[in-house]
Amino acid sequence: MGNQDTRVRGLAARAGGWSARHRWAAVGIWVLFVVLAMGIGSAVGTVEVKESDQLGGETHTAARIIEDAGIEEPAGETVLVQAKDGSVKATDAEFRAAVGAVVKAVEGTGKVTDVTSPYDTKTISRDGRSALVQFDMRGDSDTAGERVEPVLKAVEGVQKEHSSLRIEEIGGASMMKQYDDAFGDDFQQAELSAVPVALGILLIAFGALVAALLPVALALTAIIATTGLMAIVSHFQPMDDTASSVMLLVGLAVGVDYCLFYLRREREEREAGRDPETALRIAAATSGRAVIVSGVTVCVAMAGMLFTGLATFEAMGLASLMVVAVAMVGSVTVLPALLSLLGHRVEKGRIPFLNRRRKSGDNGSRFWSAVLKGVLAKPWVSVLVAAGALLAVAAPAVGMKTQNLTLDQEFGDSLPIVQTYDRVNEAFPGGTGPATVVVKADDINASDVRDALQRFKEEAVSSGASRGPVEIKLHDAQNVAFVYVPLVGGSDQDKAGASLEKLRDEVRPATLGKVDGVQAPITGEVAGNKDFNDQLLGSVAPVFAFVVVFAFLLMLLSFRSLTIAITSIVLNLLSVGAAYGILVAVFQHGWGASLVGAEGVGAIVTWLPLFLFVILFGLSMDYHVFVVSRIREAHVRGLSTNEAVKHGVVTTAGVVTSAAVIMVAVFAIFGTLSMQSMKQMGVGLAAAVLIDATIIRGVLLPAVMALLGERNWYLPKWLGWLPDMTHDESPEAIAPAKAATAQNDEGAPLRV
Structure with missing residues (x-):
């Protein structure tokens, strides 16, 4: 028992230890939490963001006046009556007859009110070839799209009777209906397909059904619980559909990642010959700690959205922050309990030919071992080539043009x-x-x-x-x-x-x-x-400053190294810059735009750069904290910096690759949607994660750390007063394992 104090020093280790000792209680508490959160959330309902709260400036003032006056603006519709050539004018009998037919047809549906003729309102074009029949939809404007079909049918009927003219309807209701018909299922299909995609990749990574299901189950329960919490919190901070979609994306990404980090480490320790109890304790003290550091950093990054003053961004930030916090808590509490309950049964449902067992002790990756050999042999060359390539990729971002996309830009x-x-x-x-x-x-x-x-x-x-x-x-x-x-x-x-x-x-x-x-x-x-852009631009500096400063402080406290904190920020900024460059190159300049269906967009949607910065800065910390924690662990064990870097990167290569592939695949699904704003978001996130998990973590990070050597662990004396949050791993994590091969219930060797 002499080592007990050391073993339970860290918060993650204590949480994991309690969870493993009180397995059924931990699982029961988690299930109760999820059920209660969803139940209470369903009971209280969700408060949606009001139009008057969406923006500041004059738009907000106008919306508030309308709201206070109790005026319900109806959905306005317009029918364009237009000559197909110059031979017909609005003054011609044929044209007048068509206008009269449109007025009669739409009035005959009983769905409209205040129908006006262009001959009364003077809505006739300068060339005399076009005229507008205008009217309002009866009832609530928010649901007008559900009632507009009879009106559209009536206008189509008039078009058939006057083939020499162009007769088309446009307006809030008709646009809502066409949008819902064309893309209403896009988001739902994308969200639903993300889960089986993640599960498929995990099956390949683990080669066992039970092990693959655990991360997905944790992510889904975290998302379900957060959905309920969002409803509760919406009574203080209103929510919207965009926040729900972003929450699902982020929740699936971090929920799977955290569980993946934890589970891989536990399997690795068992493969190295540890008994199940020791393996779980080491996983709690090491990967569990990395999950907490990463989770808190991601939460801080997401909190940056609260500084925008934009209701939609605030809702997205709060929803993302909550799902990350829930996934983080679940990873360090209920996951150890489940692993303790399952024991070797976590290997059940093995899939033939997938993830064949590696030789004992071969916890690395041959590919990354080969890459690292070259990187560590010539770190200066590696830094110059990798950093130069990323700066070149980021260069187009200097000329970034942002705007709210017009209808034709958004949908082509x-x-x-x-x-x-x-x-x-x-x-x-x-x-x-x-x-x-x-x-x-x-x-x-x-x-x-x-x-x-x-x-x-x-x-x-x-x-x-x-x-x-x-x-x-x-x-x-x-x-x-x-x-x-x-x-x-x-x-x-x-x-x-x-x-x-x-x-x-x-x-x-x-x-x-x-x-x-x-x-x-x-x-x-x-x-x-304009008001949105002004408010967004005004919030860029405080958001950037908040995220960078607090991320720096968290890394400084977590690793007690000024060097690690600085390099973390610089590498993350480089990753974000490269993502910006790719976005501008593809969507603004059109380089390779045909490959993703983005021809002719010519701009980046206004809200995306700030959104990407916050999301990517948070998600990038997942990999960074995980890899650097493993490097530091090896260094504490007595390895030189170069040996620790090689050990840390190679042993984490498999899990980082698996986590990155899942994120890229999920984000890429959103890159296939028809809306250009969603396509830009999906492509930007997927490209950034791919760059981060390969060039940044596989080349730049090890090369920079190799060059810095022992200076990686530098903390000035004047910062010695900082609280020690390193919480070094248990003695078992530092001491070499006995040469043994753990076996599952069927007597077969375990695989990592």
């Missing part, structure tokens, strides 16, 4: 409505996404307010910000007015943004701004994009 030609969107924007610039001025006054019908509204309408056109028609819609009871202003520039975001600035900075101050007590925030698609 995959949706028929995209062509309609382009035609309407060409004939009526800004018509598909007008700016909306939400005017709030003490008395909206006061003469000075009505005069200011009229002057605003006139100057919006005379200033060049709009070509009209500008429409004013009064809500007398609420003393609110909506002014709809089609912006010059249409779908060209730069030009439309300049038109918006004219409205905000010139037209509004000269008109509505001169009336006391009037609020007139300007919202709409272009305004929302």
